[in-house]
Amino acid sequence: MTRKDRMSGNQAAAEAIRQINPDVIAAFPITPSTEIPQYVSSFKADGLIDTEFIAVESEHSAMSACIGASAAGVRAMTATSSAGMALMYEMLYVAASDRLPIVLAAVNRALTGPININADHSDSMGARDAGLIQLYSENAQEAYDNLLMANRIAENPDVMLPIMVCQDGFITSHGIENIIIEDDAKVKDFIGEYRPEKYLLNPSESLAVGPYSVSPYVIEMKRAAHEAMKNARQAVADVSADFARVFGREYGFFEEYRMDDAEYAVLVMSSAAGTCKDAVDELRAAGIKAGLVKLRMFRPFPADELADALKGLKALAIMDRSDGFSGTGAPLNAEVRAALYGKADVKTAGYIYGLGGRDIKVDDFKDIFGELADLAAGKELPYCRYIGVRE
């Protein structure tokens, strides 16, 4: 039965995994995602799932084991964060290249160094070119919902790519919030069975996975994965529409909050979007036409749709929770600017915020909206700059 509950984002992810009941989970603990495999191993011990839980010796092995399991023909999942994800990077590329629909519950944490355990997006941004679909979640509910959709998106025959569902470390992974947990049977029905076309443990067909590719094949394989990532757009749209039909919660490539007549907007991902919504409401009450675009889908990147949603704005703030160290702007900023180029003449200001868990407040967003008004009025603002930093 559908139930109202309260739990942390990690518990919510674990609940999703319990309901998905994947065939294999291979994981290695790392803060702040440790609780996810911990809860899942309890479910296993309590007989609530029949998942094969593989306690591996590293994240590299976790993704390797998932690759083996997924290639064998079953649903495989893992969870990780930060340095653990970095140790997985090599195998993330392999998972994507092998076109295996592995689901990764990611809990975003700063990538060392300096050593820090708190939230930022440097870990998943480091994996942005690996070929995984990436969805970002504002709160525990969205982390849960995105995970319920993840398998179907990844397993779409036109896609067949691994997927990463991200939420902010500690801020949502360890905070208790209200959540709606859907009925087990209804979720099972929604997710359905996984029936891969080709798989290693098929006794009637032999198969080799992950062979060496000489140069005459590599670019063709990348081109095919490129197409699969493009196809993921439709898969995300379709599965999200079906999710809305079954469970009533709607998800697009991004959420537009009070954008109808907005003049100034902030574009941000994950937990900070909720904080920004409060700022938007306060500014709206004061007569300022503020709005928010919360990007849910970073890979594939919905460039055309974003350009369409953002055109007509007087000014836009693009918020990155990682640097990227291009020396100019951070990754989200660069991609949004590229999306706008030639399509929408919007003045933008890039901001790098919240690194290593640095808090961002409603007032910070109000300040940013204030700067956007200055920008629209003709004041020069840097292409991208740090906020919340001691000058």
Added chain:
Amino acid sequence: MSEKENLMKGIDERSPWRDITAGGFVYGSGNSEYFNTGDWRTRTPVWKPEHCRQCLLCFPVCPDSSIPVSEGKRGDFDFGHCKGCAICAKVCPFGAIDIVAGTESAEKGGEEA
């Protein structure tokens, strides 16, 4: 050589990207049979049946499975795949395999393949 179906037939270095299998999966097993390596050879083993005692020490060391064995006895080399490494000649205790320069048997192997 084999009667099984080559599931990768038609996929080669000229195939457009849409024809390459997803993930570069190789369908079927034993596909190396379909890949002719005999013309890589710069020296060629010559089997001398009159000296061969059928001890079969040569067969397991061949890296390219190019020594066919049937009913406990080896036959002549599979020149469609033999790369001329000469390991067989090295292990033969009876001098039943000579190594000669050139690829003279390559054409014969090519016909077989």
Added chain:
Amino acid sequence: MIEIRWHGRGGQGAKTAALLLADVGFSAGLFVQGFPEYGPERMGAPITAYNRLSKDEIRVHSNIYEPDMVVVVDETLLKTVDVAAGLKTGGKVLVNSSRDPAEVLAGFGALNGEVYAIDAVDIAVRTIGKPMPNSPLLSAAIRLSGIMGKDEAIAAMQGAFTEKFASKPEVVGGNMKAVSEAWSAVLKIN
């Protein structure tokens, strides 16, 4: 929306208390948040934890800078931490202390709010058998928050403890005595 900030020391259970308060608020039908400010695990280091309780959906994900209420789990923090920082006008501070009200008040500068005290350690020792001030402080905090009446609060805490201590149900009784006693023991001291 009611915003509550907890000040404690690593290992004293301020985080657990905040999570339990979220549970209790949830059982009263409220939207809730309960979250600690995380860092390395350091027993004895000052830590903060937070609660938001609201009739409407809570979206903000920042820490709390202008709390309606502050709970001080360890009064020695009054010397080093400005626990009342940002307290809303008319807000409440609840201090766990066995000392004289005047001594407790001396730990504060000028305040635009009310200060309450409870000897939560004493209650805990007598009821639970250990100096664990969480449960009595939770009870007192719920009372001061005004989110629910005594009967509903006691029932909600019973539910929260039963779930939290599922593996050691023998401790639920002591904790229930503690919260019941604490409900009446909290005193305004300014």
